[in-house]
Amino acid sequence: MKLLQASFRYPVVGITVVIFAAAMCVSSSIDPAEKPSTTATASSASTKDDGALFTAFVSVLRHPRCMSCHSRGDFPRQGDDGHPHAMNVRRGPEGHGVTAEKCSTCHQDHNLVGTHLPPGAPNWGLPPPTTPMIWQGLTDAQICRSIKDPKQNKNRNLDQLVEHLTEDKLVMWGWNPGEGRTPIPMPHEEFAAKVKQWQAAGASCPADTGNKI
Amino acid sequence: MVSFSVNKRRVNLDVDPSTPLLWALRENLGLTGTKYGCGIAQCGACTVHLNGEAIRSCVAPVSRAAGKEVTTIEGLSSDLSHPLQRAWIAEDVPQCGYCQSGQLMSAALLLREKPQPTDEDIDEAMTGNICRCGTYPRIRKAIHRAAGMMAKGEAR
Structure with a gap:
């Protein structure tokens, strides 16, 4: 019987649910000119971007803290190796688990102090099954198009998408994932x-020849 | 002061809001049916219901319960009449018994959402509750038995 999962005991790296956008975060007070690496990319793209501005931050979306909830399958993953979440946790009808195995069963709205304790943030959960936002196996271009597509991104317009990526507390958890977890670099x-x-330059997507993961 | 309801009884506790709910239940309220297992939300022994959903009370701060309703194993029924309790007895499920209150609380939510669960449903719902005695086959049988009782109108 598979009730007992051996992996259980060391698990936690937490449902890492990094939401949806997992990864992006910006602060409106930041002057892009203060960031040399960013500035170089931005100026070269000027007003017409060829997708390079998206590629400049897609590594964040592909980080394990984000991919734990944006990978294939109707279940979250954990750890930098992306192994399936302990306890056979499932996505569930709303992205928050099933029956007695819901995200909020173990996860609080904040990280718990100590190794192997469940991480947490407000609205801990996966994208819902209707808009699962699965990025695993997609090219940069496909990821770009998917996060901009209102049919896939919970009907967000570009402003709402950027706000979500840069300010959502669950997304921002990726930079403060708690003890024992690698933060987004x-x-x-x-x-x-x-x-x-990227938004200011028109939110263009790169050509469909990018990397896959 | 943290105020909430436990098994339909209003309680006001003068405790640090960061105190684990499990401590409040056991030490302050004397409800010792809920057990301390791993202390890191990994074994399920401390499972209780908060507003009708399972939580691991060993890691949930008591402040999370403020203004809400907590149900512990003592509140599942007052006289062992809940179909799951009757099924557990009929199937002689427990061995050492330590994990069983958590098992029952998880099973109760499973049957609420899936009154006629398949074996797969049971595995999916119960995987977060570990039993070191390995009573899993009996747990599965008891859940099916309880589901049968409820289907026959023996539900509470």
Whole structure:
């Protein structure tokens, strides 16, 4: 019987649900000019972007803290290796688990202190099954198009998408994932600035020849 | 002061809001049916219901319960008449018994959402509750038995 899962005991890296956008975050107070690496990319793209501005921050979306909830399958993953979440946790009808195995069963709205304790943030959960936002296996271009598509992104317009990426507390958890978990390496301010530069330049997507994961 | 309801009884506790709910239940309210297992939300022994949903009371701060309703194993029924309790007895499920209150609380939510669960449904719902005695086959039988009772109108 598979009630007992061996992996259980060391698990937690937490449902890492990094939401939806998992990854992006920007702060409107950031002046892009203060970020040399960002500035270089932005100026080269000027007003007409070829998708490079998206590519400049897509590594954040592909980070394990984000991919734990944006990978294939109707279940979250955990750890930097993306193994299936302990306890056979499922996406469920609303992205918050099933029956006695809901996200909020173990996860609070904040990280718990200590190794192997469940991480947490407000609205901990996966994207719902109607808009699962699965990025695993997609090219950069496909990810770009999917997050901009209102039919796939919970009907968000571009402003709402950028707000979600840069300010949502569940997304921002990726930079503060709690003890024992690798945070997103790109500084949040840099990420946020890049997202807003991308938006300002027209939010173009790269050609469909990018990397897949 | 943290105020909430436990098994339909209003309680006001003068405790640190960060105190785990489990501590409040056991130490302050004397409801010792809920057990401390791993302390890191991994074993399920401390499972109780908060506003009708399962939570691991060992990691949930008591402040999370403020203004809400908590149900513990003592509140599942006052006289062991809940179909799950009757089925548990009929199937002689417990061995050491330590995990069983958590198992029952999880099973209760399963039957609420899926009154006629398949084996797969049971596995999916109960995987978060570990039993070191390995009573899983009996747990599965008891859940099916309780589901049968409820289908026959023996539900509470």
